[in-house]
Amino acid sequence: MTANASPLIELAGVHKSYNLGMPNEAEVLHGVSFAIGRGEFVALIGPSGSGKSTLLNVVGLLERLTAGSYRIQGEETSGLDDAGLTLRRRAVLGFVFQFHHLLPAFSALENVTLPALMREGRVTSAQHERARAMLAAVGLENDMNKRPGELSGGMQQRVAIARALVLEPPLVLADEPTGNLDRASSDEVFVLMRRMHAELHTSFLVVTHDPRLAARCDRVIELVDGSIESDRSASAARA
Amino acid sequence: MLNWLGFERRVAVRFLREGRMQTVLIIVGVAAGVAVVAYISALITGLQRNTLEKTLGAQAHVTVSALDDVVLPARPPVAGSTALVQTQPRVQRPRSIANWQSLVPVLEAMPAVAAVSPMVSGAGLAQRGEASKSIALMGVDLDRYDRIVRLRSKVVQGEARLGPGEGIIGRELAEDLGVRVGDRISLVTGTITDSLRVTALVDLGVRELNRRTVIVPLRAAQSLVGLPGGATGLDLALVDVWVAQRLASDLSQRFPYKIESWQEANSQLVSALNAQSVSTALIRGVVMVVVVLGIASVLVVSVVQKQREIGILRAIGATRGQMLRVFLLQGAIVGALGSTLGVLLAVGLIKAFTTFVRGSDGLPLFAITLAPSLALTVAGIATVCGVLAAVAPARRAAALDPAQAIRM
Numbered sequence: 303m304t305a306n307a308s309p310l311i312e313l314a315g316v317h318k319s320y321n322l323g324m325p326n327e328a329e330v331l332h333g334v335s336f337a338i339g340r341g342e343f344v345a346l347i348g349p350s351g352s353g354k355s356t357l358l359n360v361v362g363l364l365e366r367l368t369a370g371s372y373r374i375q376g377e378e379t380s381g382l383d384d385a386g387l388t389l390r391r392r393a394v395l396g397f398v399f400q401f402h403h404l405l406p407a408f409s410a411l412e413n414v415t416l417p418a419l420m421r422e423g424r425v426t427s428a429q430h431e432r433a434r435a436m437l438a439a440v441g442l443e444n445d446m447n448k449r450p451g452e453l454s455g456g457m458q459q460r461v462a463i464a465r466a467l468v469l470e471p472p473l474v475l476a477d478e479p480t481g482n483l484d485r486a487s488s489d490e491v492f493v494l495m496r497r498m499h500a501e502l503h504t505s506f507l508v509v510t511h512d513p514r515l516a517a518r519c520d521r522v523i524e525l526v527d528g529s530i531e532s533d534r535s536a537s538a539a540r541a
Numbered sequence: 542m543l544n545w546l547g548f549e550r551r552v553a554v555r556f557l558r559e560g561r562m563q564t565v566l567i568i569v570g571v572a573a574g575v576a577v578v579a580y581i582s583a584l585i586t587g588l589q590r591n592t593l594e595k596t597l598g599a600q601a602h603v604t605v606s607a608l609d610d611v612v613l614p615a616r617p618p619v620a621g622s623t624a625l626v627q628t629q630p631r632v633q634r635p636r637s638i639a640n641w642q643s644l645v646p647v648l649e650a651m652p653a654v655a656a657v658s659p660m661v662s663g664a665g666l667a668q669r670g671e672a673s674k675s676i677a678l679m680g681v682d683l684d685r686y687d688r689i690v691r692l693r694s695k696v697v698q699g700e701a702r703l704g705p706g707e708g709i710i711g712r713e714l715a716e717d718l719g720v721r722v723g724d725r726i727s728l729v730t731g732t733i734t735d736s737l738r739v740t741a742l743v744d745l746g747v748r749e750l751n752r753r754t755v756i757v758p759l760r761a762a763q764s765l766v767g768l769p770g771g772a773t774g775l776d777l778a779l780v781d782v783w784v785a786q787r788l789a790s791d792l793s794q795r796f797p798y799k800i801e802s803w804q805e806a807n808s809q810l811v812s813a814l815n816a817q818s819v820s821t822a823l824i825r826g827v828v829m830v831v832v833v834l835g836i837a838s839v840l841v842v843s844v845v846q847k848q849r850e851i852g853i854l855r856a857i858g859a860t861r862g863q864m865l866r867v868f869l870l871q872g873a874i875v876g877a878l879g880s881t882l883g884v885l886l887a888v889g890l891i892k893a894f895t896t897f898v899r900g901s902d903g904l905p906l907f908a909i910t911l912a913p914s915l916a917l918t919v920a921g922i923a924t925v926c927g928v929l930a931a932v933a934p935a936r937r938a939a940a941l942d943p944a945q946a947i948r949m
Contacts, residue, residue: 364856364944384861392858399947403853407559420859423547465857 308376309337310394310472310505311361316370318356330356332528333370340472341503343496345516348525354509355477357525361507362395362475363387375472392421396466396504400478403462404450410437410461411446417469429468436464440494456487460494467498476508480515492518546870549863552854553870560843564875567839571879571923572886574832578825579887579911579919584894585821587909589814593782596810597803599745601658601689601776602785604806605644605792606799607636635663637771638798648777653788656688656778659759663766663773665730667710667755669718676714677753678730680762689776692743692756698722699741703758708737711751715742728755730765737761829926836875836930840868844938851938852946861939868935869928876927880920887911 318331330353338344348354359365360372363379372379374394379387397403404413414433415425425433437446440460442453450458459479466474476495480488492515499506508519516522524531557564610631618624638644641659648657661680666673683703687693693701697712699722708728710720720726720739727736737757745751763769779785785802793800804811844851851864891909900906 359944362856364947388855388858388860391856397856399853399856403849403856403947405555405850405853407555407850416854417857419551420548420854420857420863423545 308373309339310342310375312337312371312373312376313361314371314373316357316360316372317368318353318360318365319368322368329368330528331360331367334525334528334530335370336523336530336533338473338505338507341499341505343499343506343520344508345519345522346507346509346525347511347513347516347522348531350511352525353528354525358475358477358507358509362397363391392417394472396469396471396474398459398462398466398474398476398479400481404458404465406450409447409449410442410453413450413461414465414468417465421469433464433468436468437461439498440464454487455483456490459483459487459491463491463494463498467502467504470502471504473505473507476506478509478511481511488512488515546866548859549866549870552867553874556843556847556850556867557871557874560846563839563843567835567875568879568882570835571832571875571927572882574828574835575880575883575919575923576886576890578828579884579916580890581821581824582915582919583887583891583909583911585817586912586915587907589817591907592810592814595746596807597782599690599747599750600803600806602779602782602803603777603789603792604801605638605648605775605777605796606773606801607638608797608799609633610636635766635768635773637768637773638775641772641775644775644796648775651788653779653781653784654777655780656685658682658685658689658776658778659772659774660686660776661759661762661766661768661771661773663730663762665728665755665765667714667718668727668729669720669724672718674714674717675753676728676755678728678762678765679754679756680759680766681756682759686756686776689778690745695743695745696741697744699739701743702740703756704740705758705761706737707740707758708761709741709743709756710739711754712742712744713748713752714754715739717752728757728765731767733765733767735761735765829922832879832923833926833930836872836927837933839875840871840931840934841937843871844868844934844941847938848941848946851941852943855941855943856947864941865935865939868938869931872927872929872931872935873924874927876924876930877920879927880923883923884911884916884920887916 314335316331316334317329319327319329321327334357346354346357356365360367367380370380374390379390382390404410405416408416411433414436415429418425418429418433434443434446437443440463442457442460442464445453445457450461453461459482463479466476479495480491483491495506495508496518498504508515510516521533521535523533610633612628612631614624614626645657645659648654658681663678665676665678667676681703683692683701687701692709696709701709703709708726710726715721718726722739722741725736725738727734743751743754743756745754757765759772763771766773779788782803786804789800789802789805792798855864888911891911894909898906
């Protein structure tokens with residue numbers, strides 16, 4: 303099977319422009335190419351304005367690329383319509399955002415069961431158990447029925463991680479997951495992501511400003527002005 | 542199916558609960574609209590039914606009489622020429638319907654016709670002692686006539702009976718002549734005088750009618766009016782009063798008689814009823830538009846407020862269709878809850894109306910009830926309106942770009 307042989311995701315010569323065809327047209331990504339394999343833990347770093355978030359949105363199928371190719375598990379995505387993109391997003395991706403992005407009207411547990419609910423219209427008891435186990439794994443067994451507003455920033459981010467991982471997607475995308483947290487919570491959250499990575503063999507692509515965190519990833523991709531400046535293993539980056 | 546729209550239902554209900562004040566306000570708004578529509582509909586239906594019952598209870602639905610006498614031209618006008626003729630309209634003398642005896646069974650055999658009653662009517666004077674009152678004389682067969690106007694139920698004194706030499710008179714006429722049941726009065730028409738014994742007094746619901754009505758056996762009237770064996774009219778009662786007009790025009794084409802429906806005889810009443818119906822429909826339409834706009838504006842605001850949540854849901858895998866249905870469902874829920882509340886409110890209003898608005902006799906003016914079918918229809922329409930109102934906001938929610946929504 304070629305799908306097994308191909309990497310999890312593969313970008314080749316990806317360009318992304320905004321306001322296409324208008325006087326204020328601006329190209330943000332200039333031919334970005336990289337691939338992520340199964341079980342990799344990758345940091346995406348770069349100065350602000352370098353196009354990190356745009357790249358993450360493209361990888362997350364939230365934005366379409368202007369030119370180039372993006373394959374997920376060997377399948378080209380650039381020709382898919384909105385419904386097709388949504389289904390791939392469901393099947394392959396988990397999201398952790400900088401500002402937690404939990405639904406304030408739902409409890410922590412309900413937030414974690416939402417992905418299952420939107421796929422099947424109900425939450426089986428097995429899925430409920432799984433969501434409880436995930437929340438316990440991120441240290442929130444006593445706060446499952448609280449609303450996000452009653453939780454600290456670090457706790458909210460742990461709920462978001464549990465939600466991203468509950469259906470065990472092959473790839474989790476995290477946009478500055480610790481950017482809004484103090485150092486202690488930020489370490490806690492990062493350690494948690496590494497632990498989940500070790501336990502579930504999920505691939506991670508983490509956008510971060512924090513060189514300390516980047517150094518603790520296996521591989522670091524540096525984006526400058528919309529092009530890849532460097533792409534190397536973390537040990538090499540430290541050297 | 543238990544999981545049908547499980548995700549959409551959960552999110553829609555949660556969004557509505559989160560919007561507390563907004564949700565409460567719009568549900569109350571819908572309830573008020575539904576209550577007004579249901580109450581006005583019930584009120585107008587009751588009012589119209591009452592008016593019709595009062596009107597049609599005292600008269601035939603369709604009447605058949607002889608054609609009017611017309612003046613025939615002495616000679617046919619020559620083509621291309623104009624004749625300047627001055628004609629005096631002819632006097633309409635009492636005339637019998639030709640062959641009415643054989644027409645009655647033909648009419649009775651029609652499925653739309655409930656009852657047929659021949660009658661002889663004419664004018665005259667009722668005299669007793671010094672008093673002399675002008676009257677409308679009606680000669681009928683009591684059993685047949687009863688089926689047209691339910692005469693027996695209108696008797697206020699005595700027992701309805703029309704044997705030879707007997708008659709039934711209006712309550713006010715009895716007062717004017719100082720007559721009690723069992724007393725005799727004289728009837729004068731032209732040159733003929735007859736006397737009758739009063740067997741019953743009736744209240745026909747209209748004072749002026751009560752003051753003039755004298756009902757006698759058909760034969761007595763035939764001789765008083767001078768139409769032996771004749772009938773000046775046939776009264777028809779119908780199974781469904783609303784087919785009267787069509788039946789009347791049908792019959793006029795088949796028979797050489799003057800045939801009039803109750804609508805033609807009461808054209809003012811009919812146009813008043815129509816005006817009522819039109820204004821009710823207008824009020825209903827305007828209220829419905831207001832309800833739709835209300836729901837739509839609240840949902841539009843809600844979509845804007847929830848952009849971020851919509852973006853998150855889309856990012857973690859909700860389809861456009863799911864977001865669309867989340868908001869359509871909110872419209873449906875608001876419509877359904879509002880109309881349930883509104884129907885209850887309408888029931889309360891109707892109760893208040895029947896309790897506090899009473900006629901001079903202390904009884905309710907007329908019965909108004911909220912028919913279950915009407916309540917269901919109004920509630921159904923309100924719910925559909927809720928969904929329709931949600932279409933534009935829902936499409937907006939579905940079209941939201943998730944990447945942009947998350948950045949908010």
